[in-house]
Amino acid sequence: MWRLADACAACAAATEQSAVVPDTVLVPRHQPRHAARRRHRAAKGPGDRVRVAEILSYLAAALPRDMSAAARLIALQCALRMDSHMQVQLPVGVLRGLRLSAPHLWQELEEARWLRTLPGRPGEVAAELLDSALLSQYPSRPDRHRAADWALRAGHAARTAGEGLHVQLLDIYTRALSDPTTDRGQGEIDRMGRECALEEHGLLTAMDRLVAIGSCAWWRACPDTGDLHWYCSSEPVMGDADPGPG
Known part of the structure; x- marks a missing residue:
C-alpha cells in the first residue's frame, strides 16, 4: 500500500522513505502537420452556404407566410443548433448581438407551434422544436453548428x-x-x-x-x-x- 501526502520540500527531505517530487510542466508532444490534418473532421454533405440556403427554403414552407424576419432568424439558428432530442440552448449574448432577445419574437414561433420554450440555465434561452421533419434535414450536428456560425458571420x-x-x-x-x-x-x-x-x-x-x-x-x-x-x-x-x- 502506498500513501501519498502533500508536504513542503523541506519536510519531504527530512521524512524517511519519502521523495521530493519536482514541479512538472506538461509540454504537448510535437506532431507533424500532416497528422493534425488527418484528425481534422471533414464536413459531410453540402457546404455551409448550401446548408443555410436549404434550411431557409425549408422554413419558408414550414412557417406561416406572415412570420417576421426576426422569428425566421431565430428559427434558422434553432434548426441548425438543435441536438438529437430536438432541443437547443442559445446564449443570450448571441441573441442580444443579433437583436433577437425580445421575448415576443419567441412567442411568434410558439404560437405557430413550431417550438416551445423551456426553463434554461442563466444566460441561455432553451427551447424544444416541435417540427420533427427537421431531423431528416442534416443529422450531422457538428456540420450544422458550423453552418449556424457561418450564418452569424454572414448576417x-x-x-x-x-x-x-x-x-x-x-x-x-x-x-x-x-x-x-x-x-x-x-x-x-x-x-x-x-x-x-x-x-x-x-x-x-x-x-x-x-x-x-x-x-x-x-x-x-x-x-x-x-x-x-x-x-x-x-x-x-x-x-x-x-x-x-x-
Whole structure:
C-alpha cells in the first residue's frame, strides 16, 4: 500500500522513505502537420452556404407566410443548433448581438407551434422544436453548428445595425446563394420573397439597403426571366456602378 501526502520540500527531505517530487510542466508532444490534418473532421454533405440556403427554403414552407424576419432568424439558428432530442440552448449574448432577445419574437414561433420554450440555465434561452421533419434535414450536428456560425458571420450585426431585421435576413440569404468563388448570385424573385417573407417591392427596397450599407456591390432584376442577379461585397463598396450583363 502506498500513501501519498502533500508536504513542503523541506519536510519531504527530512521524512524517511519519502521523495521530493519536482514541479512538472506538461509540454504537448510535437506532431507533424500532416497528422493534425488527418484528425481534422471533414464536413459531410453540402457546404455551409448550401446548408443555410436549404434550411431557409425549408422554413419558408414550414412557417406561416406572415412570420417576421426576426422569428425566421431565430428559427434558422434553432434548426441548425438543435441536438438529437430536438432541443437547443442559445446564449443570450448571441441573441442580444443579433437583436433577437425580445421575448415576443419567441412567442411568434410558439404560437405557430413550431417550438416551445423551456426553463434554461442563466444566460441561455432553451427551447424544444416541435417540427420533427427537421431531423431528416442534416443529422450531422457538428456540420450544422458550423453552418449556424457561418450564418452569424454572414448576417453581421454591426454591418446591418440600424436596418430592419428583414435586411439582415436578406443579407444572409443572398450570401448563402452566392458562388463563393465569384461572390455572384441569382435567384427567382418570387422564391426569394417567399423565403425572406418580403413582397416584391419590399425585396427590391431591401436590396437597395444592402447596397447602401456596402454588403452588396450591385443588383439587377431581369423582368423577362423573373430573376434577380447580385454581386456580394465582403468589404464596404460605395458608389460602384452596375457592370452590366456578363
